[in-house]
Amino acid sequence: MDILQYTAVELAECIRHRKIGTVEALEAVWQRIDAEEAKWNxxxxVEREKALKRAATLQRRIEAGEQIGPFAGVPFAVKDNLCTKGIRTTCGSRMLEQFVPTYSAAAVERLEAAGAVIIGKTNMDEFAMGSTTETSYFGVTHNPCxxxxxxxxxxxGSAAAVAAGECxxxxxxxxGGSVRQPASHCGVVGLKPTYGTVSRYGLVSYASSMDQIGPLGRDVRDCAAILDVIAGRDDRDATSVDRGEQTGFKAALRQDVEGMRIGVPADYFTEGLQPGVRKAVQDAAEVFRANGAVVEYFDLGLTQYxxxxxxxxAAAEASSNLERFDGIKYGYRAQDIGTLHALYQKTRSEGFGAEVKRRILLGTFVLSTGYYDAYYLKAQRVRTRIRRAFDEAFANYDVLLGPVAPTTAPRLGESLSDPLQMYLQDIYTISANLTGMPAISVPCGTDEKGLPVGLQLMGDxxxxxTLLRAAYTYEQAVKTERERNVSDKERG
Amino acid sequence: MANVYETVIGLEVHVELATQTKIFCGCSTAFGGAPNTHTCPVCTGMPGTLPVLNRQVVEHAIAVGLATNCSIAAHCRFDRKNYFYPDNPQNYQISQLYQPICRDGYVEIDVQTPEGDRRDAAETDNRKRVRIHEIHMEEDAGKLIHDGESGRSLVDYNRAGVPLIEIVSEPDMRSAEEVIAYLEKLRTTIQYLGASDCKLQEGSMRADVNLSVREVGVQTLGTRTEMKNLNSFHAIRNAIAGERERQIRLLEAGEQVVQETRRWDDAKGVSYSMRSKEDAQDYRYFPEPDLAPLHIDDTWIAQIRARQPELREARMERYQRTYALPMYDIRLLTDSKQLSDLFEETVACGAQPKKVSNWLMGEALRLLRERDMDPEEICFTPEHLAALIGLVEQKEITNTVAKEVFAVMFTQGVDPRRYVEENGLKTLQDADALRRVAAQVLADNPQSVADYRNGKEKAISFLVGQTMKAMKGQADPLKVREILQSML
Known part of the structure; x- marks a missing residue:
């Protein structure tokens, strides 16, 4: 069968048993990239030489009988705001167009230690600010669906690459939903772990108190297995959590939601939700019910805040986090400047795109003397209230269920003209970032136009x-054609 | 009719903490490396890097807080102070604004004759309390080097991320003398704690002076200015006098003092306006999201309290009790922890305390001053000083020789016994040889001999001196006098 049909875990299995070579797997990806990358961007x-060298080395080690790691030889893509030693890391910005880090992000190190072959850096909204990948300095990415x-x-870029078979x-x-929402729009699985589970070291910060690295994969098992690899306390990130025995997410996957209490915030099903999305998500809730879960609609509250x-x-933190990009030490520097002030002004005016500038201005404003209390502090108080509302919900439910986004993927060019409308699209995903809780997006069918819809499950x-068990159970229950074929053949 | 003004002064003192590594990364804090050699991605603000708090910094800050009678916050956290400048790699400084680690402390200073009004600060006899508003932790910035020839500015990030504490006093001081007494108090306390070497000249202790004036009797505070760039006690004294005068001149002329930051130029003896309150930047402080709030429990505080070394005051009392030294000696010795440690170690080697004190206060301090050295640069050991004192006591060498030997010990750290031996400096005990030299001196100085015989008792001193000179100091002057007397 076509190598590209395998999940990452399946491919790793084949490579381990020497049914597929690492170079062979890599070449399958290259072929797909050669054929389709121009279409999707x-x-x-793309790092062909480095990846090929690494794949060849890994193959030799596998043949020598070495135990390398759970993803030995599996081609992975990495979002371009995660530092990769020796590979430029742009954050989708002109500001870092030529920036090559001398260090790798902790998550990248861990992935590589598990044997992964990093084949390239994926497109993204500039500094992760945006919900469409249209704010990238490197052009838009098209949805493979x-x-x-x-x-x-x-x-x-990461979601599209997984969907297109380019990794x-x-x-x-x-x-604020930057893993789950594109996963939802591209019909793949995306997991945001609990804040602190994956070290942020080497992730170029957007909003430090909410940034979290997560996997995008073909299925829940891939995401769980990747989380197993990238999770872990890191001394280089003071906000990283020591979860001790709490790993082994892949091993926790069981098809069992019997008696699981699932809460569905009724507030999520009000106006603005696309009918096709509403239907797909409500159908998914019924799947849980059919599998023995207790599904209840309830009022979560505070949704409008x-x-x-x-x-x-996020804007406050971003305005400060992005101050380091000043043209002095690295990155873009404006030419023909007379004074230090002009250097800052021109560099940042030319190096940042419109959306980044909008958020820097917004963040600068809310932290300014006279506005700090009214905006920043008030927002932090609201955050505490929201967290409390979710704590109360999790006192009653094991998992919360809802849509990932109010609509399926918008058409190119539709969103940026009205930023406020674009921000409102994040309404379902943001709470997990404000509260730190884990959440996952799992495909749950298509809308009227045949575009994929994502089901969001949130855990305490x-x-x-628990979250992964719920997601896995759902996924198994509604297994798509492709996955059935692959696993049938594999077992057969 | 001239009004009488009093000066109101509060200080912001930055102290560089004596840690091996920087506050948020593992880079060395050592002074004087080649530019940008004590740096890493974290302290140069590279994208994706994160700060991790150095526990030693917190412990030093707590130790200083305890020694200055502060309450230690059970919960504190860091804040970002945002401003663009190339010496600041992230363009924000990690500091503490909202919840500093120490609050509401005080130190007591000895004050000279009371001057002006002191109703603000509690005071007993000639002791005065200077209240400490807060102590907070923060990181130092890098250094800009302006290359005049090429017109370029270069940045050295070796200092970026070096840990600092800022000790903010209440406006409780009324004169330069009080300011210096307060700074001396902080300096010795922190040095005794081992939390910093507190060298004003090298910048490991820096003071900004907030000063206002008001007519005596007025309760409200006048408009203050902040003065920076004060890197010696001398500069602080001059700056206070200069700024007091400037403000009084303004007020007397019916003008107003502008709240601003001023830079003191000690060479010219004038201050310049750096920026006014209107130009002041909005630092947009907000809680540092990359660092978790810091919880300091009582056990931790108790551990640090238990480890707290003896501070200067306690040591002074102990010296009075144990060594019966004059207060003058005790003050001088304990002014420097190094010197007083050396004193105690030498006494522990068996030397007589007052003799040790005399050597340290006399010859040692004289040589230190002469060479512009600090006590910590002393290279002789307590054993050697004790041995030297022993040699004098046992009359093996004379005082003159001992001073000569001490000077060599001071620079080269030699063993005095061996040095005396190898250079043949022992006092000559051979009476016959002494008599021969004395006879020669008497023969060479008939006038003095005659004077003595004519009743001029003093003439013998000259003859003793001449004999000692001929003996190159290696004779006991009492014995020489005795022999001369017998021969005359």
Whole structure:
């Protein structure tokens, strides 16, 4: 069968048993990239030589009988805001067009230690600010499900690459839904772990208190297996959590939701939700019910405050995090400048795109003297209230269920003209970032136009085990054609 | 009719903490490396890097807080201070604004004759309390080097991320003397704690002076200015006098003092306006999201308290009790922890305390001053100083020789016994040889001999001196006098 039909875990299995060679797997991906990349523009940088060298080395080690790691020889894509030693890391920005880090992100190190072959850096909204991958300095990425549509964002390149078969799995980052929403729009699985589960070291910060790295894959098992690899306490990130025994997410996958209490926030099914999305998500809830879960609709509350609180805090943190890009030390520097002030002004005016500038201005404003209390502090208080509302919900439910986004993938060019409308699209995903809880997007059918719809499941903080079990059970219950074929053949 | 003004002063003192590594990364804090050699992706603000707090910094800050009677916050956190400048790699400094680690402390200073009004600060006899508003932790910035020839500016990030504490006093000081007494107090306390070497000249202790004036009797504070670039006690004293005068001149002329930051030029003896309150930047402080809030429990504080070394005041009392030294000696010795440690170690080697004190306060301090050295640069060991004192006591060498030997010990750290031996410096005990030299001196100085015989007792001193000179100091002057007397 076509190598590209395998999930990452399946491919790793084949490579381990020497049914497929690492170079062979890599070449299958190259062929797909050669044939289709021009159509999708998933990647900012493709690293053929390095990847080939590494794949060949891994193959020799596998043949020598070495135990390498769970993803030995599996081609992975990495979002371009995760630093990769010796490979340029642009964050989708002109500001870092030529920036080559001397260090790798902790998550990248861990992935490589598990044997992964990093084949390239994926396109993204500039500095992860956007929901469409259209704010990238390196052009838009097209949705492999419909080239006239955006792939979502900000990890749109990673989601599209997985969907298009231009890699087996990818890393993305999720500050307000940036893993889950593109996964939803491209029909793949995307997981945002509990804040602190994956070290942020080497992730170029957007909003430090909400940024979290997560996997995008073909199925829940891939995401769980990748999380097993990238999760772990890291001394280089003071916000990283030591979860001790709480790993082994892949091993926790069981098809069993018997008696599981699933809460569905009724607030999520009000106006603005596309009918096709509503139907797909409500059908998914019924699947849980049919499999023995207790499904209840309830009032979560505070939903209308989520977007303003998020954009206030995220912009505040971003305005400070992006101060380091000044043309002095690295990155873009404007030419023909006379004074230090002009150097800053011109460099940042030319180096950043419109959406980044909008958020820097917004963040600068909300932190300014006289506005700090009214905006930033108030948003933090709202954040505490939202967290409390979710804590109460998780006192009653094991998992919360809802849509990932109010609509399926918008058409190219539709979103950026009205930023406020674009921000409102994040309404369902943002809470997981404000509260730190884990959430996953799993495909749950298509809308009227045949575009993929994502089901969002949210778990309590540190409860990925339960969350993944719910997602896995659902996925198994509604297994898509492709997956059935692959696993049937594999077992057969 | 001239009004009488009093000066109101509060200080912001930055102290560089004596840690091996920087506050948020593992880079060395050592002074003087080649530019950008003590740097890493974290302290140069590379994308994706994160700060991790150095525990030692917190412990030093707590130790200083305890020694200055502060309450230690059970919860504190860091904040970002945002401003663009190339010496600041992230363009924000990680500091503490909203929840500093220490608050509401005080130190007591000895004050001279009271001057002006002191109702603000509690005071007993000639002791005065200077209240400490807060102590917070923060990171230092890098250094800009302006190359005049090429017109370029270069940045050295070796200092970026070096840990600092800022000690903010209340406006409790009324004179330069009080300011210096306060700074001396902080300096010795922090040095005794081992939290910093506190060298003003090298910048490991820096003071910004907030100063206002008001007519005596007025309760409200006047408009203050902040003065920077004060890197010696001398500069601080001059700057205070200069700024006081400037403000009084303004007020007397019916003008107003503008709240601003001023830079003191000590060479010219004038200050310049750096920026006014209107130009002041909006630092947009907000809680540092990359660092978790810091919880300091009582156990941790108790551990640090238990480890707290003896501070200067306690040591002074102990010296009075144990060594019966004059207060003058005790003050001088304990002014430097190094010197007083050396004193105690030498006494522990068996030397008599007052003799040790005399050597340290006399010859040692004289040589230090002469060479512009600090006590920590002393290279002789307590054993050697004790041995030297022993040699004098046992009359093996004379005082003159001992000073000569001490000077060599001071620079080269030699063993005095061996040095005396190898250079033949022992006091000559051979009476016959002494008599021969004395006879020669008497023969060479008939006038003095005659004077003595005519009743001029003093003439013998000259003859003793001449004999000692001929003996190259290697004789006991009492014995020489005795022999001369017997021969005359």
């Amino acid at each position: 998933c990647y900012i940088t 419909d080239p006239a549509c955006v792939p979502g964002g900000s990890s749109g 087996f799995a990818a890393l993305g980052t999720d500050t 989520v977007v303003p609180a998020y954009y206030t805090i 903080r540190l409860a990925e085990g």
